[in-house]
Structure formats: structure tokens, C-alpha cells
Amino acid sequence: MSLGDETAISLGIDARKVKQRTIIAVSFLTGLIVSAAGLVGFVGFIIPHIIRSLIGSDHRKSLPMCFIGGGIFLLWMDILARTIMAPQELAIGIFTAFCGGPFFAWLLYRNNGGRM
DSSP states (O other), X not given: OTTOHHHHHHTTOOHHHHHHHHHHHHHHHHHHHHHHHOGGGGHHHHHHHHHHHHHOSOHHXXXXXXXXXXXXXXXXXXXXXXXXXXXXXXXXHHHHHHHHHHHHHHHHHHHTTTOO
């Protein structure tokens, strides 16, 4: 698959089917990781994608910005969790899930050429 669709097709591989199965497998594994690490783990998936789209893929710039962006994102999620139903506090994972779920649905939609 890394050689391109034309090469895969010439080798007798159904590139479309392989791509669909890969997307399903990656989505399943992402869900598995999030279920093990908790919903706050979405931050480690969301922020690098956003930073890479804003700054580019130069790791000398994107890595420090991911640290800063992740901290700021979690700070805002924590503020929301503490203030929306004050004096009660909601779980921060609820808010990261509300951001992370739609974000990854959009990311899959965008990377799949507008098809789900």
C-alpha cells in the first residue's frame, strides 16, 4: 500500500477494501486504547493533529507546541468540568470525549475523501 494504489492494484490487491479494513482496524484500536487509558487520553490524539495542521510537521516546533497545547486544552476542559455544574464537579473525561469523538469522526470523514 505504501507504493500507491496503482501498484497495489497491479499486484492484485483490492486497494479500496484494504483501506476500508485499515480504517476500521485503526478506529477499533483507537477505541481500545482510549478505553484502557481513559477519555483524557483523547488529548494525546486531538492536539497533535491540530498542531500539525497549524504549524506543520517539523518536530522541533510541533513537539513543544503539543506540550503547551495539550496543557492549555486540559486546563480549559478542567475549568469547564468545575464550573458548569458548580459546586458539583463533572469528570473531565466527559468534555474531552465530547471534543474527541466528533473530531475523529471529522478526521476520518476528511481523510476518506468525504465518505464515511
